[in-house]
Amino acid sequence: MTHRILLALLCVFSVHIIKAQDTPVAYKGALIYTINSTPIENGTLIVQNGKILAVGADIQIPDNAKVFDVKGKVIMPGLVDTHSHLGNGSGGDRSGALHPEVRLLDAFDPMAVNLMKARAGGLTTINIMPGSGHLMSGQTLYIKTRKGKVIEDLTICKNVAMNICGGMKMANGTNSIRKKPFPGTRAKSAAMVRELFIKAQEYQKKLLAAKDSPEKAPARDLKMEGLIEILEGKRIVHFHTHRHDDVLTAIRISKEFGFKIVLHHVSEAWKIADEIAEANVPVSLIFIDSPGGKMEAIDLDPKSAAALEKAGADVAFHTDDPITDSRLLLRSAAIAVREGMTKPKALEGLTLAGAKMLELDDRIGSLEKGKDADFIILSGDPLSVYTHVEQTWIEGIKVFDTANAEDKAYAVGGYNVYPEATTHVHD
Amino acid sequence: MINLKSMTNYKLIIGLLLLAAQLTSAQIAIKGETIYTVSGKTITDGVILIEDGKITKVGVASKVRIPKNYKVYSGKVVTPGLVDAHATVGFSGIYNNESDQMQLEKSSPIQPELRAIDGYNPQEALVKYLNSKGVTTVHTGHGPGAVISGQTFIAKTDGETIDIVTLDDATMLAMTIGPSVSRNFKSPGTAAKEIAMLRTELLKAQEYQKKKQNDDISKHPSRNLKMEALVQLLEGKMKALVTVNSSNLIMTAIRLAEEFNLKLVLDGAAESYLLIDEIKTSKAEVILHPTKARGYGDMKNMSWDTAAKLTESGIPVAIQSGYEPYVPKTRVILYEAAIAVASGLSFEDGLKSITFNAAKIIGQDDKVGSIEKGKDADIVIYDGDPFEYLTHVCTVITNGKVTHQECE
Numbered sequence: 112m113t114h115r116i117l118l119a120l121l122c123v124f125s126v127h128i129i130k131a132q133d134t135p136v137a138y139k140g141a142l143i144y145t146i147n148s149t150p151i152e153n154g155t156l157i158v159q160n161g162k163i164l165a166v167g168a169d170i171q172i173p174d175n176a177k178v179f180d181v182k183g184k185v186i187m188p189g190l191v192d193t194h195s196h197l198g199n200g201s202g203g204d205r206s207g208a209l210h211p212e213v214r215l216l217d218a219f220d221p222m223a224v225n226l227m228k229a230r231a232g233g234l235t236t237i238n239i240m241p242g243s244g245h246l247m248s249g250q251t252l253y254i255k256t257r258k259g260k261v262i263e264d265l266t267i268c269k270n271v272a273m274n275i276c277g278g279m280k281m282a283n284g285t286n287s288i289r290k291k292p293f294p295g296t297r298a299k300s301a302a303m304v305r306e307l308f309i310k311a312q313e314y315q316k317k318l319l320a321a322k323d324s325p326e327k328a329p330a331r332d333l334k335m336e337g338l339i340e341i342l343e344g345k346r347i348v349h350f351h352t353h354r355h356d357d358v359l360t361a362i363r364i365s366k367e368f369g370f371k372i373v374l375h376h377v378s379e380a381w382k383i384a385d386e387i388a389e390a391n392v393p394v395s396l397i398f399i400d401s402p403g404g405k406m407e408a409i410d411l412d413p414k415s416a417a418a419l420e421k422a423g424a425d426v427a428f429h430t431d432d433p434i435t436d437s438r439l440l441l442r443s444a445a446i447a448v449r450e451g452m453t454k455p456k457a458l459e460g461l462t463l464a465g466a467k468m469l470e471l472d473d474r475i476g477s478l479e480k481g482k483d484a485d486f487i488i489l490s491g492d493p494l495s496v497y498t499h500v501e502q503t504w505i506e507g508i509k510v511f512d513t514a515n516a517e518d519k520a521y522a523v524g525g526y527n528v529y530p531e532a533t534t535h536v537h538d
Numbered sequence: 539m540i541n542l543k544s545m546t547n548y549k550l551i552i553g554l555l556l557l558a559a560q561l562t563s564a565q566i567a568i569k570g571e572t573i574y575t576v577s578g579k580t581i582t583d584g585v586i587l588i589e590d591g592k593i594t595k596v597g598v599a600s601k602v603r604i605p606k607n608y609k610v611y612s613g614k615v616v617t618p619g620l621v622d623a624h625a626t627v628g629f630s631g632i633y634n635n636e637s638d639q640m641q642l643e644k645s646s647p648i649q650p651e652l653r654a655i656d657g658y659n660p661q662e663a664l665v666k667y668l669n670s671k672g673v674t675t676v677h678t679g680h681g682p683g684a685v686i687s688g689q690t691f692i693a694k695t696d697g698e699t700i701d702i703v704t705l706d707d708a709t710m711l712a713m714t715i716g717p718s719v720s721r722n723f724k725s726p727g728t729a730a731k732e733i734a735m736l737r738t739e740l741l742k743a744q745e746y747q748k749k750k751q752n753d754d755i756s757k758h759p760s761r762n763l764k765m766e767a768l769v770q771l772l773e774g775k776m777k778a779l780v781t782v783n784s785s786n787l788i789m790t791a792i793r794l795a796e797e798f799n800l801k802l803v804l805d806g807a808a809e810s811y812l813l814i815d816e817i818k819t820s821k822a823e824v825i826l827h828p829t830k831a832r833g834y835g836d837m838k839n840m841s842w843d844t845a846a847k848l849t850e851s852g853i854p855v856a857i858q859s860g861y862e863p864y865v866p867k868t869r870v871i872l873y874e875a876a877i878a879v880a881s882g883l884s885f886e887d888g889l890k891s892i893t894f895n896a897a898k899i900i901g902q903d904d905k906v907g908s909i910e911k912g913k914d915a916d917i918v919i920y921d922g923d924p925f926e927y928l929t930h931v932c933t934v935i936t937n938g939k940v941t942h943q944e945c946e
Contacts, residue, residue: 401865403633404632404865434865448927525811525839
């Protein structure tokens with residue numbers, strides 16, 4: 112028994128042995144995209160204790176600092192993927208269309224090999240989601256792609272039992288239209304969602320009424336608790352939606368109940384960019400190499416990014432891995448630029464915009480003093496097909512290095528490199 | 539009044555004639571800062587002349603005079619129209635519902651008699667979409683997922699009817715070896731059974747072929763569409779397009795091709811990098827899976843550098859758009875080759891994989907796949923490196939007609 116405990120302790124410690132350096136480390140000579148300021152040529156980034164100590168062109172490097180010469184390289188913040196299915200998690204089942212009590216974290220595999228795709232692609236923060244085959248498929252999980260054994264090694268929240276560690280996945284349109292008990296039409300989908308939120312409002316009222324006399328409080332209800340976090344603005348709704356009318360329905364419901372929402376996919380955003388901007392709702396886009404695959408996505412067009420930028424809406428990008436590959440998130444920003452978005456906004460869409468959509472922008476998304484030392488070193492321009500992610504760093508710890516043969520294999524694939532495939536599309 | 543009216547008609551007719559001439563058999567000149575002819579030398583500051591849908595002249599600008607009446611298009615980079623070596627586009631449509639998914643008939647696992655020309659929709663939105671991304675020729679047809687799913691054919695991506703678009707009406711027989719077959723049929727349920735069924739059918743076809751060769755016509759067997767198609771395969775008039783990914787089953791495909799003397803095209807071929815010598819010896823041709831394909835099932839060992847590895851070893855590859863059950867409903871070979879080029883394939887070989895090599899494997903290298911005098915005037919103009927993410931496909935010319943234009 113003691114042996115087992117010892118072994119368990121060793122396991123825990125072995126993970127934490129890889130600790131951020133408390134002596135400063137300087138990366139000198141790169142072109143640095145800080146995101147929150149103009150790019151710095153021949154810049155230096157200094158990190159210490161997992162945080163950014165300083166970044167700039169002419170900054171003093173402390174005498175005790177370890178210095179890496181990264182001349183000719185490009186440094187930018189670690190990428191934020193606002194929507195992914197890596198880690199083999201799961202959400203609600205077919206017993207119903209609404210699962211606010213289901214937590215992806217209870218099924219997520221922090222040791223999943225497919226997370227290496229994210230590290231190889233320079234993704235340091237990910238919103239891991241359950242699928243879109245439900246109106247509400249469950250609670251999502253915000254992680255860093257740190258290496259670890261238990262979910263707490265990866266989560267951004269400190270305590271998965273006590274904290275709110277992610278958002279809520281919702282969807283409308285055809286993915287969630289199925290046989291009973293699922294809705295059969297779009298209007299029914301909206302009605303079912305509204306009914307549920309009205310129930311949650313009632314529950315919330317009862318809780319408030321019983322504030323001073325806990326014995327009068329209603330019995331605990333996991334479903335209601337998940338929804339109240341949404342109503343109180345503590346849990347963000349990540350809403351899968353494609354067609355222009357579905358998008359506006361999602362916005363309408365969010366306004367009715369006053370919850371925070373991020374629109375995901377939004378194939379037809381270019382048709383209603385002004386309306387989205389007017390509603391002050393952020394959008395996370397995905398680019399698929401051809402339109403269609405289902406009726407509601409036949410008008411998908413990568414010009415959405417530029418249209419939204421012009422309208423003044425916030426835009427981020429996501430992989431929806433396995434729909435697009437985590438190793439190619441940079442490509443999304445490049446496609447957005449090809450179709451008219453400005454480069455600074457596109458780079459922001461890979462980083463700070465996504466961080467804001469997860470309300471993590473106080474810690475991540477830009478290279479600023481005091482923020483987490485999450486950054487990537489690139490071989491060249493972030494928007495070039497020929498550019499490779501050479502290193503990925505999270506809180507001062509390297510999680511991917513292309514100079515390492517094993518890591519290189521994760522960047523290209525090969526025999527037994529990814530033994531488990533990421534399945535799950537919209538079930 | 540009468541004069542005026544006839545005058546207007548006269549002008550209208552002339553105008554229409556001019557317009558028609560411009561749209562169909564226009565005389566076009568293309569000026570390119572860099573022209574990748576693919577089959578020959580790359581030309582800096584070059585000119586291509588087009589007349590009646592064919593390339594009539596290619597050379598450096600200083601030596602090729604552009605006649606006055608030619609409409610001139612110019613751009614930074616010029617390549618041949620792209621050739622997609624294997625697609626299901628036109629069979630699997632944009633909506634992805636049962637009314638537009640015609641790439642796989644599930645009533646029986648062996649149906650070589652299914653002709654591609656009877657199933658292709660030349661007006662499919664995704665065919666037009668591919669044209670706008672530079673793809674002017676597609677080898678498409680029945681998809682993977684059956685032991686023999688049917689025939690493939692070759693089409694140009696511009697034109698409204700099957701007769702107009704068809705370059706070759708029966709090119710290959712689409713076969714699959716591997717686990718995807720048993721997902722679609724009760725039997726075969728294993729790869730070994732797939733091969734046993736295939737060999738049984740091919741033996742029957744050999745018998746049928748023998749009987750057909752009898753000088754006494756009265757002894758000929760009655761017509762059998764299935765057998766007729768398989769005889770075409772045995773006679774090498776159609777190639778065997780075998781979708782297979784795992785290394786052991788690639789060897790099985792090679793063994794089968796040897797036994798029946800089939801012209802083998804390995805399709806998908808995710809683990810082909812493990813069998814470079816064996817594939818070389820077999821003389822099989824390779825149409826690689828899309829570089830960005832998902833590593834599901836027997837694709838799990840796929841790698842982005844397979845095209846580079848095969849090419850380095852002397853096996854020319856074509857990169858395909860392939861079949862996608864979900865999204866993207868069609869892939870774009872330009873984007874797939876780009877990732878292969880970023881993963882170690884040379885620029886020139888990347889371009890070859892979606893032009894010349896593809897044209898060769900599908901047997902159309904006399905018409906498409908390179909910029910040469912006498913070939914079809916299928917040309918793409920770009921505003922930069924074709925593989926770069928930021929580059930636009932500016933102008934697409936198909937059979938001498940401008941079919942897409944987007945750069946100002």
